[in-house]
Amino acid sequence: MLDPKYIREHATEVQTNCDHRNVKIDVSAWLKADERRLALLQTVESLRAKRNEVADKMKSASAEDRPGLIEQGKSLKDALAAGEAAFGEVDADWKRQLLAFPNLTHPASPIGMTDDDNKELRIVGEVKKLEHPLDHIALGQKHDLIDLERGAKVAGAKFYFLKGKLALLEQAMIQFALSYLAKEGFTAMSTPDLAKDDVLVGTGFQPRGPETQIYSIENSDLSLIGTAEITLGGYHKDEILPASAVPLKYAGVSHCYRTEAGTYGKESYGLYRVHQFSKVEMFVYCTPEQSEAVHLELLRHEENIFKALEIPFRVIDICSGDLGGPAYRKYDLEAWMWGRGEGKGGWGEVTSTSNCTDFQARRLNVRIKNDNGDNVYAHTLNGTAISLARAIIAVLENNQNEDGSITIPKALVPFCGFEKIG
RNA sequence: GGAGAGGUGGCAGAGUGGUCGAACGCGCCAGACUCGAAAUCUGGUUUAGCCGCAAGGUUAACGAGGGUUCGAAUCCCUCCCUCUCCGCCA
Numbered sequence: 477m478l479d480p481k482y483i484r485e486h487a488t489e490v491q492t493n494c495d496h497r498n499v500k501i502d503v504s505a506w507l508k509a510d511e512r513r514l515a516l517l518q519t520v521e522s523l524r525a526k527r528n529e530v531a532d533k534m535k536s537a538s539a540e541d542r543p544g545l546i547e548q549g550k551s552l553k554d555a556l557a558a559g560e561a562a563f564g565e566v567d568a569d570w571k572r573q574l575l576a577f578p579n580l581t582h583p584a585s586p587i588g589m590t591d592d593d594n595k596e597l598r599i600v601g602e603v604k605k606l607e608h609p610l611d612h613i614a615l616g617q618k619h620d621l622i623d624l625e626r627g628a629k630v631a632g633a634k635f636y637f638l639k640g641k642l643a644l645l646e647q648a649m650i651q652f653a654l655s656y657l658a659k660e661g662f663t664a665m666s667t668p669d670l671a672k673d674d675v676l677v678g679t680g681f682q683p684r685g686p687e688t689q690i691y692s693i694e695n696s697d698l699s700l701i702g703t704a705e706i707t708l709g710g711y712h713k714d715e716i717l718p719a720s721a722v723p724l725k726y727a728g729v730s731h732c733y734r735t736e737a738g739t740y741g742k743e744s745y746g747l748y749r750v751h752q753f754s755k756v757e758m759f760v761y762c763t764p765e766q767s768e769a770v771h772l773e774l775l776r777h778e779e780n781i782f783k784a785l786e787i788p789f790r791v792i793d794i795c796s797g798d799l800g801g802p803a804y805r806k807y808d809l810e811a812w813m814w815g816r817g818e819g820k821g822g823w824g825e826v827t828s829t830s831n832c833t834d835f836q837a838r839r840l841n842v843r844i845k846n847d848n849g850d851n852v853y854a855h856t857l858n859g860t861a862i863s864l865a866r867a868i869i870a871v872l873e874n875n876q877n878e879d880g881s882i883t884i885p886k887a888l889v890p891f892c893g894f895e896k897i898g
Numbered sequence: 899g900g901a902g903a904g905g906u907g908g909c910a911g912a913g914u915g916g917u918c919g920a921a922c923g924c925g926c927c928a929g930a931c932u933c934g935a936a937a938u939c940u941g942g943u944u945u946a947g948c949c950g951c952a953a954g955g956u957u958a959a960c961g962a963g964g965g966u967u968c969g970a971a972u973c974c975c976u977c978c979c980u981c982u983c984c985g986c987c988a
Contacts, residue, residue, distance in 0.1 A: 517948065521957045528957090531969040535916050542968090549968030716945095849927095851945085 477838045478577045480510065490577070497578040498589050498797035506573050513570045516563040523556045575677070579835040581796050582805035588795035594808075595795070600779060601788030603812050603821065607878060611815030612869045613746045616642070618880050619898050621872075622747065634736065634744065634751045638868070641897050645884070646754065646864050648892035649871070653756040653781055653862040654727055655891075660777060662727040662758060667707035669731045673697045675710035678840035680802035680832070691733050704728035705858040708759035713840045717854065719847055723762035723770055727861060730755060745815055746869065748824060753865035760857045763844055764834070767855035771831040774859035775807050778827045781862055784887040787870045788812045790823055803830035809860075811870035826866045829859030 483490050483503065491503040530549045537545055586595045616622030621642035627635040638646055654664050676683040676690065676699055683690050683699045691700040701707055708728045717724065732755050736744065744750075758777065762770050775791070782789050794806040809827040816822035834853035837843070843851040875883050881898035889895050 514948075517957090521948070524957060527969080531916070534968065546968045553968070 477574060477835060478580070479834075479838065480574065483507075483577070484510065490580075493581055493796075494578060496581060496587050496796040497799060499576070499578045499801075501573075501577060506570075509566065509570045509573065513563070513566045516559065516566055520556065520559045520563050523552060523559055527552045527556060575839075578799070578801045579804050579833060581799065582831070584793075585799070585805050586793060586795040589797035591795070591798050593795035594798060595793040597791040597793050597807075599788070599790045600783065601786070603788050604874060604876075606814075606876070609814040609821065609873070610876060610880060611746065611813070611819075612872045613815065615872045615876060615880065615882065616746075619882070621897070624746070632751075634749065636747060636750060641892070641894060642868065642872075644892050644894075645871070645888065645897075646868065648888045649785075649862055649864060649867060650729060650754060650756055651891040652784070652888055654729065656781060656784070657725075657727040657756070657758065657777065657861055660725075662725040665704075665708065665711075665726050665728040667701075667704045667711075667728045667730045669701055669733070670698045671701050671706050671710055673699065675713065675840075676701075676706055678713060679706045679709040679836050680800075680839070681706060687737075689734050689737060691735055700733035701730060702734050703732050703858075704730040704755060704757040705759055708757065708858075709836055709840060709856060712761060712842045712854075714842075716843045716845050716851055717761060719763065719844055722844055722854070723760050723766055726759045728757045728759060730757070732863075747865045748813075748815070748869060750865050753863060755863045756861040758829075758857075758859040758861050761837075761842065761844075761854045762857070763846065764852065764855050767831050767833060767857060770855075770857050771805065771807075771829065774829045774857055777861065778807075778809050778829060778859055782809060782811060782826070782870075784885065785867070785871055785875075786885045787826075787874045789826065789870075800830075802832040802835045804833040804835070806830045811866070812874055813869055814873045815869070824866065824869070826863060826870055827860035830857065832856045832858070 478490065484507065487503050487507060491501075494501040494503065527549065530545055530552060534542065534545055534549075586593055588594070610618070613622065613624075619641070621639055623637040623639060627637050630637075658664055670693070673683045673692075674697075681690060681702065682688050683692050690702055693699065705728075707730065708726050711726070712724075731752060733752050734750075736749055736751060747753075758774055760770050760774065779789075779791070789809045789811045792808040792810060794803070794808060799806050807829050808825050810823035811826040812821060813824040814821045816824050833855050836856045837854040840856075842854045842856070844854050846852055871885065871888075872882055875885060877883060879898075881896055884892060884895050884897070
């Protein structure tokens with residue numbers, strides 16, 4: 477959510493930002509609603525002031541004054557009810573519109589509408605030369621590691637079983653990421669896999685409605701989380717954090733559930749786009765002054781983890797139109813995957829890190845008491861440490877040998893206890 | 899799942915219709931005393947919105963939402979959460 481005051485004072489800038497973000501918002505229409513809302517607010521408040529005044533007089537009123545005051549109070553009550561109804565309607569609409577505003581955009585983010593306008597910053601590592609590279613599905617079949625058919629039988633399409641050494645490897649990857657982050661000062665967290673709608677909305681997700689990617693539980697206000705960003709963001713909801721406590725760094729493990737409505741074809745090949753996966757997510761609360769440096773730190777951790785997994789990747793600076801609602805700036809890591817690019821291989825998204833500035837904190841009401849004793853909205857940042865499914869694709873495909881065996885990256889061996897598959 | 903108790907300021911805890919944004923205490927901040935500290939004393943100490951250059955004014959919040967009333971922390975209803983006991987269970 478943006479600061480209403482900021483929108484009032486920077487209407488042109490905010491409109492331009494919405495345009496660059498590819499979000500259809502008419503700022504001038506909102507400003508009109510805002511004006512109307514404030515006028516009604518003042519009406520309602522002055523009626524309340526009068527009501528309070530009359531009620532106050534009652535305390536010491538004489539017996540003959542009382543009936544008159546009661547009459548006055550009654551008519552004020554009626555006027556107030558009407559005023560509050562009018563205000564409530566305008567206010568709800570005003571709030572709804574306000575929630576639709578995307579965050580502001582970092583001045584250095586590329587301007588553009590689609591992912592074609594994203595900027596490649598660098599490529600790290602080298603793609604292994606292979607005569608006959610196999611994709612993860614072929615590797616899975618060869619070693620009996622992935623069972624999509626029975627996943628579909630049990631839970632439907634885009635669900636899967638991981639078997640044998642791959643099931644062990646998945647846990648090893650989680651352990652590896654957690655222990656790496658613990659050394660970097662993150663507090664490990666195992667979070668709920670469900671969260672309340674207001675927490676979802678607070679972190680910038682839409683729990684219900686036609687366009688949602690979220691599974692919601694019928695007859696409840698709960699949804700299955702799409703990422704631990706949701707639960708970790710909700711963790712300090714409605715809190716005031718002492719300045720001495722930040723940056724607060726969490727590494728949350730959870731299952732992630734996504735409906736992936738309307739996605740088919742090669743973009744969802746194999747494990748690339750599935751309804752459920754495990755993930756270790758980084759989440760940081762910090763001051764506005766700290767957030768840019770923290771963002772780069774999160775990116776560094778993501779890169780370190782993928783380097784340790786011996787996976788070539790490229791770093792992408794996401795353009796304005798592709799940022800989504802909450803992000804002020806976003807970097808993605810795309811790993812090499814042999815199953816993409818029609819069998820020639822290509823880049824596939826494996827991580828994403830966002831600086832959400834105060835966009836989520838404003839909705840979640842998370843503040844920091846700074847050294848002057850003032851409360852300021854926190855900045856929140858998130859980043860994927862390791863997202864299983866996609867990281868599994870990358871590990872299997874990039875660490876395969878010409879004979880179809882898979883060499884386990886050295887960093888994982890202590891966690892899984894074997895060095896090779898096949 | 900059954901029975902009961904309860905949710906009030908940073909903590910603890912009073913308050914059962916108007917004198918309550920809220921006692922007393924603890925904590926915290928500032929000052930006095932002191933060479934300094936402790937103790938003691940004095941004052942201050944929730945948050946957010948709106949109006950205002952400011953001083954200041956005003957509204958709202960006692961778990962959440964609704965209702966009764968001229969007036970609600972206080973009465974009524976619904977929901978949420980916590981605790982105790984019983985049952986069940988990984």
